[in-house]
Amino acid sequence: MHKYFSVGRVFFWVSMIKAAWLLSVGGVQAQNYPNKPVRLVVPFAPGGGVDLAARVLAQQLTEHVKQSFVVENRTGASGIIGTEFVVKSPPDGYNLLVGSQTTQAVVPAMYKTNYDTSRDLVGITEIALSPMLIAVHPSLPVRNVAQLIQLAKSRPGQLSFGAASGGTPHLTGELFKLMANVDMLFVPYKGEGPAVADAMGGQISMVFSNLPIALPQAKSGRLRALAVTSLQRVPSAPEYPTAAESGLPGFDAITWFGLFAPAATPHDIVMKLYTDSAAALSGADIKDRMAIQGLFVVASNPEAFAKFIKIEVARWSKVVKDAKIKPQ
Numbered sequence: 504m505h506k507y508f509s510v511g512r513v514f515f516w517v518s519m520i521k522a523a524w525l526l527s528v529g530g531v532q533a534q535n536y537p538n539k540p541v542r543l544v545v546p547f548a549p550g551g552g553v554d555l556a557a558r559v560l561a562q563q564l565t566e567h568v569k570q571s572f573v574v575e576n577r578t579g580a581s582g583i584i585g586t587e588f589v590v591k592s593p594p595d596g597y598n599l600l601v602g603s604q605t606t607q608a609v610v611p612a613m614y615k616t617n618y619d620t621s622r623d624l625v626g627i628t629e630i631a632l633s634p635m636l637i638a639v640h641p642s643l644p645v646r647n648v649a650q651l652i653q654l655a656k657s658r659p660g661q662l663s664f665g666a667a668s669g670g671t672p673h674l675t676g677e678l679f680k681l682m683a684n685v686d687m688l689f690v691p692y693k694g695e696g697p698a699v700a701d702a703m704g705g706q707i708s709m710v711f712s713n714l715p716i717a718l719p720q721a722k723s724g725r726l727r728a729l730a731v732t733s734l735q736r737v738p739s740a741p742e743y744p745t746a747a748e749s750g751l752p753g754f755d756a757i758t759w760f761g762l763f764a765p766a767a768t769p770h771d772i773v774m775k776l777y778t779d780s781a782a783a784l785s786g787a788d789i790k791d792r793m794a795i796q797g798l799f800v801v802a803s804n805p806e807a808f809a810k811f812i813k814i815e816v817a818r819w820s821k822v823v824k825d826a827k828i829k830p831q
Contacts, residue, residue, distance in 0.1 A: 533769065533771030533772050533774075533775050536596055536772050536775060537568065537570045537596065537597065538570070539570070539597065540570065540571040540572070540573055540597075541564075541570065541571070541572045541573070541596065541597050541598075541599065542573055542575050542597060542598050542599065543557050543560070543561050543572055543573065543574045543575070543599050543600075543601050543762075544575055544576075544577050544585045544588060544589050544598060544599065544600050544601065545557045545574055545575070545576045545577070545585065545601050546576075546577055546578065546579075546582035546583070546584060546585025546586050546600070546602065546606060547576070547578055547582055547585070547605075547694070548576060548578050548694050548696070549576055550696055550716070551694070551695055551696070551713065551715075551716060552603075552633050552713040552714075552715050552716070552758055552760065552797075552798065553601055553602070553603050553760050554574070554576065555715050555796060555798065556601065556630050556631050556760040556793075556798055557574045557601035557760075558574050559784075559789070559792075559793060559798075560572070560601070560630055560762070560780065560783065560784065561573065561574050563783035563784060563786075563789060564779060564780065564783045566783070567779060567782055567783040568779055568783075574601075580614075581605065581609075581610050581613075581614065581667060581668065581669040581670060582602070582603075582605055582606040582610060583610060583614060583616055585600065586600060586602060586606050586610075586616075586618070586620070586624075587616070587617060587618055589624070589763065589764075589765060590618040590623045590624060590765060591618075591765075592765055593765070594764065594765040594766070594767035594768040594769075595768070595772075596764060596768055596769075596772040596773075596776065598765070599627070599762055599763065599764050599776070600624065600762070600763040600764070601630070601760060601761070601762060601763075602620075602624075602760070602761055602763050603671065603758060603759060603760050603761070604671055604758065604759055604815050604819060605669065605670045605671050605758075606620065607620050607624075607626075607761070607763075607812055607815070607816065608812070608815040608816045608818070608819040608820070609669055609670070609671060609674050609819050609823070610669055611816070611820075612816075612819060612820040612823040612824075613669045613823055613828060614669065621812075621816070622766060623765065623766050624763040624764065624765065624766055625763065625764050625765070625766050625768060625773060625805070626761055626762075626763055626805055626808040626809050626812055627761070627762040627763060627764055627773055627776045627777050627780065627805060627808070628761065628762050628776075628777050628780050628781065628801075628802055628803055628804065628805065628808055629759055629760070629761045629801040629802070629803040629807075629808045629811060630760045630761055630762055630780070630784070630800070630801065630802070631759070631760050631784075631793060631798040631799055631800050631801055632757050632758065632759040632760070632798070632799050632801055633713050633714050633715065633757060633758045633759075633760075633797050633798050633799065634714060634731045634732050634733035634737055634756075634757050634758075634797070635671075635672060635675055635711050635712055635713055635714065635717070635731070635732040635756060635757070635758060636710075636711075636712055636713075636714055636717040636718060636721060636728050636730075636731055636732070636743070637651070637679075637709065637710075637711055637728070637729045637730045637731075637732060637746060638702065638709060638710055638712060638717050638720070638721050638726040638727060638728045638729065639651065639702070639708060639709040639726065639727050639729060640702055640703070640705045640707075640708060640709065640726065640727070641724065641725075641726070641727045642705060643662075643708055643709065643727070645727075645729065646727075646729070647729055647730070647744070647749045647750055648729050648730050648746050648749040648750030648751050649749060649750030649751075650750070651709075651729060651750070652683045652685060652750055652751065655683070655685035655686070655687055656684075656685055659685070659686040660686045660687070660688055661688070662685075662687045662688070662708040662709065663687060663688040663689070663690050663707040663708045663709070664676045664687055664688075664689060664690070664707060664708065664709045664710055664711060665689075665690040665691070665692050665697075665698035665701055665702065665707045665710060666689075666691070666692060666695060666698050666710065666711065666712075667691070667692055667693060667694050667695060667698070668691040668692075670695065671713075671756070671758045672695060672698070672710065672711045672712055672713065672758075673689065673691075673711075674756075674819055674822050674823070674826075675711040675732060675756040676689060676711045677689070677822055677823075677826040677828065678754070678756055678822050678826075679711065679746075679751070679754065680826070681822070681825055681826060682751055682753070682754055683751055687708075690707050695710075695712055695713065695716055696716065698710050698712070699712050699716055699717055699720060699726070702726060703720060703725045703726055710726075711732065711756075713758050713797070714731070714737065714739075714740070714796070714797025714798075715796045715797045715798065718739075718740060718796075718797055721743075722740075728740075728743050729743075729746075729749065730743060730744050730745055730746040730748075730749045730750075731743050731744075731745055731746070732745075732746055732754065732755070732756040732757065733745060733755065733756075733757050734747055734755045737797065738794060739794050739795050739796075739797060740797070759801070759811075759815075760798075761808060761812075762776065762780060764776070773805060774805070777804055777805055780802060781802040781804075784800050784802050785802070
């Protein structure tokens with residue numbers, strides 16, 4: 504065989520031809536994308552922060568791209584069912600995941616799954632973020648975080664908080680326990696809504712809940728809001744202090760929502776989805792509408808989003824470890 508056609512050279516040229524073909528196909532796909540409805544899979548029940556962010560994004564993308572973006576809720580197993588559906592979908596940009604740090608950072612630390620989020624999904628953009636509200640039943644004799652910590656220390660194991668097991672509100676409660684050095688009972692629920700309902704009914708003492716869900720109940724007086732969980736006050740509810748300034752210095756926990764695609768999705772499609780999403784969310788009216796509901800637009804690029812996710816994975820994995828939550 505001529506040296507030019509050695510096995511190494513053949514492999515090299517086959518690889519180059521394949522790479523060029525993939526790039527050309529990806530470019531053609533991006534030029535024609537999307538030419539049919541795109542599904543945004545929400546792995547949680549309707550009504551929560553992830554669902555709200557997904558529906559705002561879907562509406563804006565539909566108007567901006569002139570093609571339908573449809574939200575579909577595939578619930579169950581702390582988001583695993585919906586996430587796995589997208590992981591196993593064809594990597595053509597027509598089945599996307601609207602996930603959060605629950606799906607990307609918390610669940611991988613707590614559960615054994617048939618997929619690896621860091622390997623099997625690619626982040627397109629961080630859509631928005633939302634602080635949580637620390638809210639108690641009005642009968643609880645506390646008015647701020649410092650008083651809550653004092654009460655919890657005087658009643659070890661007697662105060663309770665509820666959330667979906669493995670979700671960010673759950674892990675935020677665990678982070679609170681660690682930083683405040685208190686013992687509180689965690690009560691698992693199927694979703695955030697039922698936990699908030701039981702907090703209003705007095706079946707549990709309190710919740711760490713996303714603003715879009717808890718804020719209306721706090722403003723109505725059915726819950727007493729003590730603080731927000733971000734390091735800055737929330738413009739739409741400036742009357743509520745941060746946990747850091749009202750009794751627990753350094754406390755910081757937010758929920759974030761992002762758009763993801765199967766990892767093998769062509770880069771050109773990923774970038775088109777990012778630019779379209781950023782443009783769709785850029786309007787001041789959209790930002791104001793989301794802010795009123797406790798959501799703040801981010802629209803970061805894929806590279807920045809990937810770096811952010813790595814930090815979040817390390818952070819919440821440490822909380823799971825320090826709280827001694829056993830993987831399931």
